[in-house]
Amino acid sequence: MGLPQGHPHLGLQVLLTALNCLRPSLSLELVPYMPQITAWDLEGKVTATTFSLEQPRCVFDEHASTSDTVWLVVAFSNASRGFQNPETLANIPAFPRLLTDGHYMTLPLSLDRLPCDDLTVGSGGIPVLRVGHDHSCHQQPFCNPPLPGPGPYCVKFLLMDTRGSPKAETKWSDPITLHQGKTPGSIDTWPGRRSGGMIVITSILSSLTGLLLLAFLAASTARFSSLWWPQEAPEQLRIGSFMGKRYMTHHIPPSEAATLPVGCEPGLDPLPSLSP
Numbered sequence: 001m002g003l004p005q006g007h008p009h010l011g012l013q014v015l016l017t018a019l020n021c022l023r024p025s026l027s028l029e030l031v032p033y034m035p036q037i038t039a040w041d042l043e044g045k046v047t048a049t050t051f052s053l054e055q056p057r058c059v060f061d062e063h064a065s066t067s068d069t070v071w072l073v074v075a076f077s078n079a080s081r082g083f084q085n086p087e088t089l090a091n092i093p094a095f096p097r098l099l100t101d102g103h104y105m106t107l108p109l110s111l112d113r114l115p116c117d118d119l120t121v122g123s124g125g126i127p128v129l130r131v132g133h134d135h136s137c138h139q140q141p142f143c144n145p146p147l148p149g150p151g152p153y154c155v156k157f158l159l160m161d162t163r164g165s166p167k168a169e170t171k172w173s174d175p176i177t178l179h180q181g182k183t184p185g186s187i188d189t190w191p192g193r194r195s196g197g198m199i200v201i202t203s204i205l206s207s208l209t210g211l212l213l214l215a216f217l218a219a220s221t222a223r224f225s226s227l228w229w230p231q232e233a234p235e236q237l238r239i240g241s242f243m244g245k246r247y248m249t250h251h252i253p254p255s256e257a258a259t260l261p262v263g264c265e266p267g268l269d270p271l272p273s274l275s276p
Helices: 005-028 196-226
Strands: 027-030 051-054 067-074 103-112 128-131 153-160 166-170
Touching: 005 027, 067 128
Parallel strands: 027 166
Antiparallel strands: 051 128, 067 103, 067 153, 153 166
């Protein structure tokens, strides 16, 4: 038994259909570029809810046209292998898919926003992509809200045309773990586990504090001692040695005392005469 005459044409159609399905994957270019945290000296390059990436400048120039768009794919590190590139704009996963499927796409950029300029020339700002930076993002299709946990996360860039078909992609980044604050109960406050330098600094500061306290007490004692123990009064003001002044009146002339001979003071007996 053999196949009917029309079957070879049917098999050819099936083969063409399979090739059409595989064409996006076979034609997708892998660019030898790996996303990474920016090398600029910035505060908060990685926080508890965000991280800053280098912009993919000049990465897709050989594969892109002016109407293409560069997307950022964010996934948990254990879910990055299972990510399937979308084939249409309707299939682009939004942020809520991160909690269910472990991945989402965000930050669409046109190529005119990723020029191949010298970053040291001009004052156009520091070229970074801050993932999780949009705190006011609510119910938007391609939101960039704060990340929900420490991760770790992996990211890659995907170049797509106007229909949403992928044209080129980069490698997945290394896992990126966000910073996490410590709970008060997990902070070790036992001094025995401190370093020797920290103990020396603490001892010096304690000694200086003690010296400053002693100096303050000495200054306070010297300042207020005069209030409790006044100085000794001058000699002419002491009790028993008060020296008054004699006041002369001007309207009453002083009375002159009568000059009495010696021995005739009132109240005294006259002296006996020695004459015969």
